[in-house]
Amino acid sequence: LKNYYDRAGDYYFVVEEKTSCRKEGLVSLYNLDNLNSRAEWGRWLLRRGSLAAVESVLLIFTFAFQMLKMNSVYSLTVADNKKVVSFHNSVGITSQRELPEYILINTVLHDAVEHSLDVRDWPAVRGKLENYARRLEER
Amino acid sequence: VAVLQRADVELQVREIVGTVLRKEVDANHLRSSDPSWDSLNHVEIIFSVEDSFDVRFDRGILDSLNGIQQITESVWLYVAT
Numbered sequence: 001l002k003n004y005y006d007r008a009g010d011y012y013f014v015v016e017e018k019t020s021c022r023k024e025g026l027v028s029l030y031n032l033d034n035l036n037s038r039a040e041w042g043r044w045l046l047r048r049g050s051l052a053a054v055e056s057v058l059l060i061f062t063f064a065f066q067m068l069k070m071n072s073v074y075s076l077t078v079a080d081n082k083k084v085v086s087f088h089n090s091v092g093i094t095s096q097r098e099l100p101e102y103i104l105i106n107t108v109l110h111d112a113v114e115h116s117l118d119v120r121d122w123p124a125v126r127g128k129l130e131n132y133a134r135r136l137e138e139r
Numbered sequence: 140v141a142v143l144q145r146a147d148v149e150l151q152v153r154e155i156v157g158t159v160l161r162k163e164v165d166a167n168h169l170r171s172s173d174p175s176w177d178s179l180n181h182v183e184i185i186f187s188v189e190d191s192f193d194v195r196f197d198r199g200i201l202d203s204l205n206g207i208q209q210i211t212e213s214v215w216l217y218v219a220t
Binding site: 049050051053054082083084085086087090091132135136139 | 174175176177178179180182183186195196197198201202203
């Protein structure tokens with residue numbers, strides 16, 4: 001983790017529950033490509049049973065698009081991680097491509113799926129996520 | 140006056156889950172064994188169920204609702220009491 005702190009253009013966030021300040025997990029924006037105004041998001045970990053998925057994704061996209069003014073944000077998911085691949089599809093990210101043998105984990109190459117969200121599609125995604133986040137926050 | 144039965148609740152929950160997941164699901168369909176029942180679809184299912192039956196689940200139990208039977212049972216507890 002310490003290495004990440006020293007990298008330029010590498011943002012690591014702790015996701016906390018607002019009222020109790022309980023730590024729900026981590027999410028990160030990194031590999032900033034200022035030339036193409038593009039960044040990767042990931043290193044997304046939430047405690048088991050956490051309901052922070054919607055809000056943490058909303059916040060990382062808001063940070064990327066509205067604070068850093070990125071034109072697009074992408075994520076890479078191991079293809080076998082079908083729940084997370086499905087989550088990205090459910091968010092409404094329609095731009096995706098398969099990357100065979102792309103992610104190296106413990107000396108084994110895994111197929112990956114890249115999901116890319118363009119800033120033009122951000123308002124629709126934001127509307128959907130904000131609606132869910134608001135209803136989650138109400139309880 | 141039509142009286143809501145548990146079977147009616149189950150049927151409606153099945154319809155909601157099937158609509159959100161865009162496929163046919165049976166009464167024993169489980170979240171844990173369906174990759175397409177991801178955390179975003181889960182909140183969409185829960186909110187649709189809440190709206191349909193005019194109920195509100197506590198935040199603490201949302202993640203534990205692992206399938207059509209558990210959701211049905213939770214709704215039934217609300218509407219039958």
